[in-house]
Amino acid sequence: MEVTARAPGKIILAGEHAVVHGYTAVASSIDLYTVFSIRLRSEDDDTVKLTLNDIGLDFSWSVRRIKEVLSHLGSPFSSTPTSCSLETIKSLATLVDEQSFPETKIGLASGVYAFLWLYTSILGFKPATVTVSSELPVGAGLGSSAAYCVSLSAALLALSDSVKLDVSQKGWSTFNETEAELVNKWAFEGEKIIHGRPSGVDNSVSTFGNVIKFKSGVMTRVNSNMPLRMLITNTKVGRDTKALVANVSARKSRHPDAMCSVLNAIEAISDEWSTIIQSHAVDDLYLSANEEKLGELMEMNQGLLLSMGVSHASIENVLQTSMKYKLASKLTGAGGGGCVLTLLPTHISGEVIDKLVEELGSFGFQSFTAGIGGKGVQISFDHSS
């Protein structure tokens, strides 16, 4: 039997940067997924094989060797999400080093540490074949690492004793609330290995899907009742999130009054976002009025992000291009490059989208459409193998 879990990426709809200063932000799942498949091998087949499809990397450990390094920890303990100690990370690094990790992809090594930690903690020392592939670009602020950790945790837990799923069910199924919470907690432990101090927002959105409002560390789930599509444009310009966050803080201390009002404006925009997407559209007219409002909120939010100094020439380029098509856009995430959202109203023609995507492509940007606020992590079982 093969178990497959898919977990969505996320975008920040409103409030990035403001959230660092204690103001509200709103994040949402997007229907682009990272997919983990796990097939257990027979006990006498002593191998754990991991294939990272998108980056073309393969790993193969003997279960005996993994045991040597980690069995003193007493794995598995699937019902008790546990942090990986610094000392254990060193042991994991040894296991990865033995597989001669290519120098040029060394930034991705922490993802493999997270794999080994979650795998052994949840499943113990079982031989298996594991593959992962993703529709999410890495390092673009779309929560690819969270989707990686969530889908991995979900697939592992589905094979553990901590979760009871109906394995005979066909197609994608979801976890109940308690199980999803467990998936989320394990994913968060994985995120800590990859990111050091993650906020927990990305893995929560990836686990529970839909829309989440967060402020001062408190997350509130928001039920979106509005069908929404965005064009996500990856400028492919890398950015230094820490430096961007520090610059905003410096600007805030130089211009405290103005920046405080800017942050208040963003808070109001986040609040309005969550109110609007919770409303049920009574008719088409109501829907397009709300779409127009959301477009305005995006334009306003982008202006405020510009005034915080986190825009970038590449982002302005996307804005200007989408403006020609009378479409509202805003950066999403840290800014300084990264991704830009463009609201696609329901009445927009595919032709217009194609033209826009083509024009954006001529600058070297990559654009893809995504549905907003869909389901979180899902699981399916394949008995054919």
Add this chain to the structure above:
Amino acid sequence: MEVTARAPGKIILAGEHAVVHGYTAVASSIDLYTVFSIRLRSEDDDTVKLTLNDIGLDFSWSVRRIKEVLSHLGSPFSSTPTSCSLETIKSLATLVDEQSFPETKIGLASGVYAFLWLYTSILGFKPATVTVSSELPVGAGLGSSAAYCVSLSAALLALSDSVKLDVSQKGWSTFNETEAELVNKWAFEGEKIIHGRPSGVDNSVSTFGNVIKFKSGVMTRVNSNMPLRMLITNTKVGRDTKALVANVSARKSRHPDAMCSVLNAIEAISDEWSTIIQSHAVDDLYLSANEEKLGELMEMNQGLLLSMGVSHASIENVLQTSMKYKLASKLTGAGGGGCVLTLLPTHISGEVIDKLVEELGSFGFQSFTAGIGGKGVQISFDHSS
């Protein structure tokens, strides 16, 4: 003797649109001038000749004809600034129509009405040769009509009994406070003929120069102690100021909380502007720190204007271009086209400015540098003719 008056144009440094909602804006003079020259002719030479150099128009009225139409008003009354009644405007239109005004330039006819009103009200019915030329583009939000009215009023008053100037002085001289106030009041009467309901800010800046803070109809003069230069880029995109103002109000009623914070942020920026430009630079380091702050304030203000919805693709184009040179820009005036300011730090090389101007020119924009916060209206006498 020929008397020549020159009056500067203006820019809005911060707070455009916000000022409509009762928040502070800051305006400044720029060292681009409109120049009126008046030479009285002998009493038996029955002609008033007006040459508008920049638009290539000439008018020539007989004093007898002007008297026929206007003498019942009891002109001149140079010390009593008086509004032109609607009935009198109709009479002025008759005088202009008799000169066969070209259809294509009919929008400029009100400037000729203002000329006739100010001329006869201040000087009465004297024959003269009058020429005007300007460095200010018309209808670009740089206060060209105010500079026209101020320089005209100043030249006329210099020839009247209401103002006592030392006509033997060489070069440019200024009016004393009371005289300047009289110039300003007459100029405002001219502005009313051209604009209907002017705010009075443009003519005040043109008359008194320097920097003026204004809020809810109250103007406060600010002493700028900082040398400042801007690149002013005319996008040449015409805009509908009334529609832009109405759109901001509509957005404010749709998103009251967010927009209120946006306006508060702009208020803080206007206040910071006037504080910074009043400070005396103790050394170069202090000066460039302040320049950097002003650049940030411009970037912030532009972001806030974007969030009010008054930017335009052409403006974004200028922003993006100047961003490449790491220079801060903001729209000035109504937005939706019009002019964009780019702060030129003191240390910037002429080469960089040339390159930027050339690049902006390739989009069809016209850029020129201007000193900020210089003197208001000035007068000079030429005895050679």
